[in-house]
Amino acid sequence: MKKALHFGAGNIGRGFIGMVLCDNGYHVVFADVVPSLVEQLAAAGSYRVITLDTEIETKEVAGVRAVLLGSQACREELVDADLVTTAVGLGNLVHVADVLADGLQRRMQRNPEPMLNVIACENAIRATSTLRDLVYERVDHEVRTWLDGHVGFPDAAVDRIAPNRDGYAVEPLDAVVERYFEWDIEQPAVRGELALSGATFVRDLGPYLERKLYLVNGAHAAAAYAGYRRGHQTVREAMQDPAIAQLVADVQEEAAQGLTSAYPDLTLSGLRQYANTVRTRFLNPHVVDHVDRVGRDPLRKLAASDRLFGPLRLTMAAGRKAPALTSAIAFALSYDNEQDESAQKVQQMIQEHGVSQAIAQIAGCTDETVVASIVREYERIQGGIWNGTAS
Ligand SMILES: NC(=O)C1=CN([C@@H]2O[C@H](COP(=O)(O)OP(=O)(O)OC[C@H]3O[C@@H](n4cnc5c(N)ncnc54)[C@H](O)[C@@H]3O)[C@@H](O)[C@H]2O)C=CC1
Ligand SMILES: O=P(O)(O)OC[C@H]1O[C@](O)(CO)[C@@H](O)[C@@H]1O
DSSP: OOOOEEEEOOOHHIIIIIHHHHHOOOOEEEESSOOOHHHHHHHHHHHEEEEESSSEEEEEEOOOEETTTTTTTHHHTTTTEEEEOSSSSSGGGGHHHHHHHHHHHHHHSSSSSEEEEOOOOOOOOTHHHHHHHHHHSSOOOOHHHHHHHHHEEEEEEEOOOOOOOOTTTTSOEEEEESSSOOOEEEGGGGGGGOTTTTTEEEEEEEEHHHHIIIIIIIIIHHHHHHHHHHSSHHHHHHSSSSHHHHHHHHHHHHHHHHHHHHHTSSOOOHHHHHHHHHHHTTTTTTOOOBBBHHHHOOHHHTTTTTTHHHOOOOOOOTTOOOHHHHHHHHHHTTTTOOTTTHHHHHHHHHHOOOHHHHHHHHHHOOOOOHHHHHHHHHHHHHTTOOOOOOO
């Protein structure tokens, strides 16, 4: 039986990647940093995935094991793994890289021939490449040469809403997910054979990745940040607020315009259809997804290449205005949730240096016109007079 080592036994790890791998006949070994989670998974050897739809479906993912990140056992799992995946959060890849660097050296010494692929399933542009670079920084020339020939690092885009479990899950290990999912993997970087039913192998991931990050995650972030500010608890509630529904649709339209200029193969009609489906998913009455989960970590989400400034850059490059993305960014900067450490860091930067400086520091954006528009929207939000994007 093929073995997959998956880092991160959270919502996406258990509810999406672990399940698809198990359906493909992999024996799945989870590696996580939370000892209690590892102990529970190891003891149970299985968990359930609850699909939230008109019909609630419960499926068992069986025959799994679990190890603690960084343990000897975890490093040893790499020696004979057939596939490695991650869903740990972009900022945590550095810790996975430490373990991969060590485990892959063991593999080079003891089991060098079989090809291996490592796929990071994180919401970010080319997260696998980021992970590969981190691993390469940690090994010497001999190991790098071996990695070049034997370990593939294909980038991927992953899409499935896996909300927090409150109110649904019955057993501690249950994962809850929407029915929809999409997993796109960049074929040219794959080493050896990799067949995964349920995944789509593509020649160039760029358009898939940006389409997903901007039209799904960017729109989701806009709904969450505006929703938080306007007193909504969940994304669905936010989407039922007409001003936010319009903002989200406009964010998608601006991003779509930018995407079609950057990627001639993407059509506006195709992207509009995709965007409509995404908005329907956000309104799924069976999924309770809190704005603070979707809005988590605004410092990451406001980065230059992420879901808000990424499409803004494309739209501007296409010579178009982006008032809705500007509003969404201003809402992200206004996200002052005290439970969110990253939001607090953003607020501190704004307090200490002002909004313009915070934008420059967080997103590297110093374009005077863009910054001035964001600041204007930010002030409207702070003043409580935002009731729709200024044109
Ligand atoms: N939840 C969702 O709907 C989606 C999430 N994603 C992406 O998947 C990734 C994970 O998200 P979620 O599953 O929602 O988060 P989560 O917080 O539910 O799960 C993350 C898991 O990773 C573990 N972890 C943290 N650092 C680790 C490390 N160094 N090694 C091993 N395990 C580690 C945590 O203990 C936790 O169990 C993120 O990058 C997110 O952007 C992608 C698509 C959808
Ligand atoms: O905060 P993260 O890690 O990007 O995860 C939240 C995102 O995950 C998703 O649920 C699925 O991609 C998005 O809809 C949401 O924007």
